[in-house]
Amino acid sequence: MQNGFNDNSILVFISLFLLKIQHILRAEMMKKGLWTREEDELLSSYISREGEGRWRSLPKKARLLRCGKSCRLRWMNYLRPSIKRGQISADEEDLIIRLHRILGNRWSLIAGRIPGHTDNEIKNYWNTRLSKKLISQGIDPKTHKPLPSSSSKPNQDLIQSSSSSNQPENISNSTPFNPNSCPASDDDLSNSPDDLFSSFLDSLINEEPCNQHMPIDQSKHDDFKIFNDNGNGNPMK
DNA sequence: AAAAGACGCAACCGCCTACGT
């Protein structure tokens, strides 16, 4: 070739082009919408054989016409054996409200403390029931403070906005979690940051006084970031 | 009985962080 290209480079180019076309066609063919029983069985049996992870390559290996994200979501929210998929009890409902008052819309963190229920399930439950329940009780579901007395009746604007991004007022901007303070017991002194965060949450949920805040070492605990984020639900960089 | 509206929930989308190269 005189212009700088040889046969090999043309072949490479064509191969890459065909791969791209294949990729586009596959994306176009991806199925959306509700999962069928057959798809659930394919996904479950594949994960039971190969385990979780590698979601992007999973659909092809499991012979599913779904994107990896869709497979992961289906497994995490519905097919995992640990999910109990039942009615949320009154105790759990109370816990969700307490946790939401502390954590805001951090559904995954809330779900982490409600065994057998997923973040999506709790998010839906909050948006469809609990927020309305609080409004009917005269409580602002965003701030967990009493609504203005003039609007004690359910307010449609509030109902609609209650699902939008919000932040807990009482914690996020005032009292950050300090892994070094307020151990629940002497044993906690040797606990991991996760345990300490858990104890911290427990103390907040139970409204125990915790006023021995010490200088904070944020690097010791990832969950600390939730109290210092940028307002969109994701920790600050 | 049928149409319209409301509701609940599964799933999608876009953005982010973590991690490997």
Add this chain to the structure above:
DNA sequence: TACGTAGGCGGTTGCGTCTTT
């Protein structure tokens, strides 16, 4: 350091079902 990929999260959408008219 920059970039690409995978996984995770919260907000939103859209569809099926239920209720009301």
